[in-house]
Amino acid sequence: MSDKYADGTAEASLYGGPSIKRVRIAHLREAKERGERWPMLTSYDQYSAAVFDEIGIPVLLVGDSAANNVYGYDTTLRVDLDEMLPLVKAVTRATSRALVVADLPFGTYEAGPAQALESSVRLMKEGGAQAVKLEGGQRMRPQIEALTHAGIPVMAHIGFTPQSEHMLGGYRVQGRGEAADSLVADARAVCEAGAFAVVLEMVPGQVAKRITHELAIPTVGIGAGPDCDAQVLVWQDMAGLRPGRTPRFVKRYADLNTVLGKAARAFADEVTSGAFPAAEHTFQQ
Numbered sequence: 001m002s003d004k005y006a007d008g009t010a011e012a013s014l015y016g017g018p019s020i021k022r023v024r025i026a027h028l029r030e031a032k033e034r035g036e037r038w039p040m041l042t043s044y045d046q047y048s049a050a051v052f053d054e055i056g057i058p059v060l061l062v063g064d065s066a067a068n069n070v071y072g073y074d075t076t077l078r079v080d081l082d083e084m085l086p087l088v089k090a091v092t093r094a095t096s097r098a099l100v101v102a103d104l105p106f107g108t109y110e111a112g113p114a115q116a117l118e119s120s121v122r123l124m125k126e127g128g129a130q131a132v133k134l135e136g137g138q139r140m141r142p143q144i145e146a147l148t149h150a151g152i153p154v155m156a157h158i159g160f161t162p163q164s165e166h167m168l169g170g171y172r173v174q175g176r177g178e179a180a181d182s183l184v185a186d187a188r189a190v191c192e193a194g195a196f197a198v199v200l201e202m203v204p205g206q207v208a209k210r211i212t213h214e215l216a217i218p219t220v221g222i223g224a225g226p227d228c229d230a231q232v233l234v235w236q237d238m239a240g241l242r243p244g245r246t247p248r249f250v251k252r253y254a255d256l257n258t259v260l261g262k263a264a265r266a267f268a269d270e271v272t273s274g275a276f277p278a279a280e281h282t283f284q285q
């Protein structure tokens with residue numbers, strides 16, 4: 001593609017590109033046409049959002065994984081809209097360039113288009129989100145169509161959908177063998193219904209590749225191999241803040257858990273020893 005942007009660059013890069021003031025869904029479609037891959041991270045708070053926005057992560061997701069990574073629930077099924085909204089507000093206030101997508105929590109859209117619309121309007125009107133994400137393929141057609149017609153961009157999410165873990169029989173790869181065709185049908189359905197992008201979670205790399213080539217909209221992989229248009233990770237997994245065993249699809253790019261633990265240990269030791277606060281931290285009369 002040779003679209004000319006305002007600053008005259010012929011091929012504006014989405015990732016950290018200087019010519020895009022605010023990432024919009026059309027930019028993501030154009031990036032796909034250019035064959036340009038892009039990153040997405042979750043964010044649930046002001047400082048992580050500001051860092052990711054500043055370094056040029058084009059899309060931030062206020063995921064319902066906040067259930068696990070903010071609120072300490074054992075499953076995403078537990079989080080509700082009233083818990084999600086303050087996090088969405090924090091992330092949208094802290095960003096100026098990234099497109100902010102908010103997850104619709106379990107139980108806030110399944111009943112039908114009217115419920116999906118009501119919940120999405122709250123995420124956008126109160127939270128300031130620029131798009132919403134929901135889980136499900138063919139069965140979510142009516143919701144995706146209604147939201148899209150109401151002017152709300154929808155990111156779909158198929159494959160392993162954590163909100164359906166009890167139906168799917170746990171955290172497992174979806175779309176293996178025979179099931180590949182129904183996954184492809186889900187991808188086609190969300191695209192036809194008007195979704196602007198689709199998350200593929202824990203699906204075989206070959207199936208993700210086939211879907212990515214077939215669809216005009218970007219695919220966002222998490223445990224879906226290298227051939228997706230974009231990749232997403234939970235930020236505390238990516239930065240090594242979350243302790244313990246991580247899913248196979250995670251790569252840790254830092255060890256924030258150790259860094260933060262060391263800082264807190266040093267602070268604690270200096271308080272105990274009396275080394276902190278020193279003169280420079282102390283006001284004089």
Ligand SMILES: Nc1nc(=O)c2c([nH]1)NC[C@@H]1CN(c3ccc(C(=O)N[C@@H](CCC(=O)O)C(=O)O)cc3)CN21
Pocket residue numbers: 064065068069076162171172173234236237242246247248249
């Ligand atoms: N911190 C965090 N990271 C995530 O990726 C994430 C969340 N939270 N919360 C919501 C969902 C739940 N997700 C998960 C959670 C665990 C596995 C997991 O344990 N996977 C194992 C088993 C796979 C298998 O048995 O086939 C793995 O090794 O990948 C996968 C996805 C993805 N999402």
Ligand SMILES: CC(C)C(=O)C(=O)O
Pocket residue numbers: 042061062063064065066103157199222232233234
């Ligand atoms: C992992 C991503 C895709 C997600 O849905 C979440 O963080 O809630």
Ligand SMILES: [Mg+2]
Pocket residue numbers: 063064065076103
């Ligand atoms: Mg989610």
